[in-house]
Amino acid sequence: MVFGSVYIADSTSTTALDTSFDLNGSNISNSRNDFYPELSGQWTKYEQLNNFLKSNVAINIIRKYTGEATLSRVIEEFAANDLQSESGSEMLLELAQLLDYLGQNYGYYGGPYLDYVLDEDTNDLLFFRLIFERANRKEWKEIESDLISKQVLTKGLLAVFCLQGFQG
Amino acid sequence: MNRLDPTQFITKLSRNLDSMTEVEMRRTVSSLYFSLFNYWSEIKLCKLGKKGSGKHNDRFPLKEFSRDITINNLSMEYQILFELRVLCDHYTLNPNKIEITDPEVRRMINMPSIQIILNRVSLEDAVDYAKSINKWLKSLL
Numbered sequence: 001m002v003f004g005s006v007y008i009a010d011s012t013s014t015t016a017l018d019t020s021f022d023l024n025g026s027n028i029s030n031s032r033n034d035f036y037p038e039l040s041g042q043w044t045k046y047e048q049l050n051n052f053l054k055s056n057v058a059i060n061i062i063r064k065y066t067g068e069a070t071l072s073r074v075i076e077e078f079a080a081n082d083l084q085s086e087s088g089s090e091m092l093l094e095l096a097q098l099l100d101y102l103g104q105n106y107g108y109y110g111g112p113y114l115d116y117v118l119d120e121d122t123n124d125l126l127f128f129r130l131i132f133e134r135a136n137r138k139e140w141k142e143i144e145s146d147l148i149s150k151q152v153l154t155k156g157l158l159a160v161f162c163l164q165g166f167q168g
Numbered sequence: 169m170n171r172l173d174p175t176q177f178i179t180k181l182s183r184n185l186d187s188m189t190e191v192e193m194r195r196t197v198s199s200l201y202f203s204l205f206n207y208w209s210e211i212k213l214c215k216l217g218k219k220g221s222g223k224h225n226d227r228f229p230l231k232e233f234s235r236d237i238t239i240n241n242l243s244m245e246y247q248i249l250f251e252l253r254v255l256c257d258h259y260t261l262n263p264n265k266i267e268i269t270d271p272e273v274r275r276m277i278n279m280p281s282i283q284i285i286l287n288r289v290s291l292e293d294a295v296d297y298a299k300s301i302n303k304w305l306k307s308l309l
Contacts, residue, residue: 067272113273119230120258126231127238129247131268133279140244148241156235159243163282166248166266168289 051089055079058092065099066114073116073125077157091153098150098158102130106143109135109162117159127159135162172210174203174302182295185288193291194256200298201253204305205233211308240304245297252294255284262286 063071074095079088095114102112110133117126135143140162147160181196188196209228212218219225237246255264263285267274274280284290 067270067276070270070273110278113268113277115268115270115273117269120254122230124229124231126234131273131277133277137244144243145241148239156239159234159238159247161247162244163277163279165244166251166284167282168293 047086051086054089055092058089058096061096062092062099062114065103065112070114070116070128074114074128077125077128078154087153094151094153095158098147098154099130101150102143102147105146106132106135109133109139109143111135112160115161127157129159129161132160132162134164137162137165137168140165172203172207173306174200174207174298175306177203178295178298178302182299185291185295188291190262190286193286196291197249197252197256197286197294200294201249204298204301205230207302207305208233208236211305215309237301237304242301242304245300249294249297249301251284252286252290255286 059071062074078091079085099112099114112130112132114128115131116128118124119126132143140160144160147158178200212228213220213226220228234246237243251266263283265281266284267281
């Protein structure tokens with residue numbers, strides 16, 4: 001997934017084993033295992049390594065917008081402590097792309113900065129917020145609508161929060 | 169399905185905002201928030217057939233409530249109501265301050281904390297935003 005001019009190297013451009021198949025397609029991976037069962041272990045390791053590398057790329061981008069406390073919450077929530085999982089790495093990539101997209105398109109509002117909100121009663125994580133400093137409530141709604149239209153995997157986990165708008 | 173519908177409750181509250189003491193304002197914001205949460209959980213359980221936890225599967229976490237609202241483009245309304253409710257239920261001073269949770273992010277931005285105040289204006293906002301969230305909840309029926 002690519003937003004605006006943001007580009008993150010995806011698995012299809014990697015050619016460590018074989019350039020003829022799409023690493024994003026699990027069906028293809030299964031059929032390869034059917035044909036070449038002796039390679040299935042190697043294939044799984046390759047997929048894990050590929051997901052791990054994607055996660056690392058995403059984490060380095062996310063780090064520009066936040067601190068270590070939030071980052072560790074993000075990894076815990078999105079990747080469930082497993083940076084080699086496909087779902088975790090895809091969610092991290094989406095968050096990284098969204099942060100870059102919002103920074104390029106709404107950076108003049110002073111943001112985004114990634115933070116998190118806890119439930120005061122239980123200390124559970126409620127959601128992550130993308131903070132902008134200078135947007136009013138009307139602009140807040142615009143950024144929020146744009147964010148929702150671009151989200152696939154992180155829906156409900158990210159909310160825009162505008163400091164100026166909050167104060168009325 | 170309308171046993172926990174807060175529409176009448178919100179209307180009654182909105183007619184009495186003028187003469188409220190701070191105690192009444194605090195209880196109003198808190199009850200607005202939880203009346204919406206109760207109605208959402210009733211819709212989840214009885215209309216959508218989703219099971220929660222607990223003996224009768226009728227206990228739902230707040231994070232699911234907040235995430236449901238956020239997906240539906242009401243996160244601004246929700247967060248303003250939520251932060252006011254936190255002030256009303258958990259903190260003594262008014263006005264008060266909301267701090268950014270992550271200490272590194274606090275250092276990155278120019279406004280590491282913002283003022284939150286419970287007064288007639290913010291109470292009206294809370295009622296208006298509760299009405300918006302309630303309207304969305306009714307659309308689920």
